[in-house]
Amino acid sequence: MTVSFTSAIKIMGFFSFYLSLFISLSIVPFSNILVVQAFTGTYGVNYGRIADNIPPPESVVTLLKAAKIKNIRIYDADQGVLRAFRGSGIEIIVGLGNENLRDISVNPDRAVDWVKENVEPHIPGTLIRGIAVGNEVLGSVDPTLWEVLVPAVRNVYNALDRLRLTNRIEVSSPHSEAVFANTFPPSAGVFKDSVLPYMRPLLQFFSQIGTPFYINAYPFLAYISDPSHIDLNYALFQKSAGIYDSRTKLHYDNMFDAMVDASYAALEKAGFGKMEVIVSETGWASKGDENEAGATMNNARTYNRNLRKRLLKKKGTPYRPKTPVKAYIFALFNENLKPGPTSERNFGLFKADGSVSYNIGFTGLVPSSATSSLLSIKVRELEGLAQIAFAGLVLVLIL
Numbered sequence: 001m002t003v004s005f006t007s008a009i010k011i012m013g014f015f016s017f018y019l020s021l022f023i024s025l026s027i028v029p030f031s032n033i034l035v036v037q038a039f040t041g042t043y044g045v046n047y048g049r050i051a052d053n054i055p056p057p058e059s060v061v062t063l064l065k066a067a068k069i070k071n072i073r074i075y076d077a078d079q080g081v082l083r084a085f086r087g088s089g090i091e092i093i094v095g096l097g098n099e100n101l102r103d104i105s106v107n108p109d110r111a112v113d114w115v116k117e118n119v120e121p122h123i124p125g126t127l128i129r130g131i132a133v134g135n136e137v138l139g140s141v142d143p144t145l146w147e148v149l150v151p152a153v154r155n156v157y158n159a160l161d162r163l164r165l166t167n168r169i170e171v172s173s174p175h176s177e178a179v180f181a182n183t184f185p186p187s188a189g190v191f192k193d194s195v196l197p198y199m200r201p202l203l204q205f206f207s208q209i210g211t212p213f214y215i216n217a218y219p220f221l222a223y224i225s226d227p228s229h230i231d232l233n234y235a236l237f238q239k240s241a242g243i244y245d246s247r248t249k250l251h252y253d254n255m256f257d258a259m260v261d262a263s264y265a266a267l268e269k270a271g272f273g274k275m276e277v278i279v280s281e282t283g284w285a286s287k288g289d290e291n292e293a294g295a296t297m298n299n300a301r302t303y304n305r306n307l308r309k310r311l312l313k314k315k316g317t318p319y320r321p322k323t324p325v326k327a328y329i330f331a332l333f334n335e336n337l338k339p340g341p342t343s344e345r346n347f348g349l350f351k352a353d354g355s356v357s358y359n360i361g362f363t364g365l366v367p368s369s370a371t372s373s374l375l376s377i378k379v380r381e382l383e384g385l386a387q388i389a390f391a392g393l394v395l396v397l398i399l
Helices: 007-027 057-067 079-084 098-106 108-118 143-162 196-209 219-225 255-270 297-312 369-398
Strands: 043-046 071-073 091-096 127-133 170-172 180-182 213-216 243-245 250-252 277-282 327-330
Touching: 043 297, 057 079, 071 327, 091 098, 098 108, 098 143, 108 143, 127 143, 143 170, 143 196, 180 255, 196 255, 213 255, 219 255, 250 255, 255 277, 297 327
Parallel strands: 043 071, 043 327, 071 091, 091 127, 127 170, 213 277, 277 327
Antiparallel strands: 243 250
């Protein structure tokens, strides 16, 4: 609003200010809103558990500490997991599943009950820093969920406020690339017209409570959808010609940064240019079906190694150079029970036995298969030498 020093404009300005204040207070509970920082540093991992062969949560804590990973996301609020992480110092975003959204959206008391049952008992020992309400709802194939997302988010926040937890726990909702009508070049990023009526009030609420925009950004998915036109090196943070955005006069040497900046461009066009973007999922599959080009062990290693190096530099994007990019990698383990194409079961940084899937600098719970093979060879060599020594000793005694 442009402020004028004439009396009439002053009166109109004061009226407008108090009207806006009243509206905002009718949406957000009357409390001191303290923006919660739900992310330490810039690197986190998604801890999915759709598997029957992965290590127990207590071992996962040991694994994460060894890898110095301080941020994780889980897709539910599993009580065993939250108990195992008590005292670990690892910060967690828990998930409220899409199947709960309708009930929570129309029943504020149910939202309070959910927080009391799933979150409050673990505070403060377990560092629950956020609740992700739903996952990839807007733009999904079920538009009936689009309508209930904002009321559900609001009720969860109000529940936290009633329990005096808004100073500890952030409320968010991650999105897929399906919310965008266009993302190329990055400056052309824009939300779909069909999504905007639901996205705009969600962003308005998040801007009031200080929640970032969470996006699941996968160069892997972009590449396998059009491998003949996308440079694999560009997707893998390798040396390439990159792309040039003529509108912003910015050059992009990797697709990940371009995806993040496309999100910033879409937010600007929707009127929320100051909102931070955090990548809630990104990763690369180490194995896939015949039609999943690029799903190889070497490409997964290259992407995740280069991404980790990029995030640890704590730098921004070409369009937001002063805002360090933060991202959660998908995923901690290969999940053998996930449905869908082969790639869905092969995004893990670690195998089911806790060994590394490939080397990007992490230490596993057990040696990798290559290391185990080497150790076996060494053991056999020592056993052979022992047998020779023993035979020699017997020969000496006989003589």
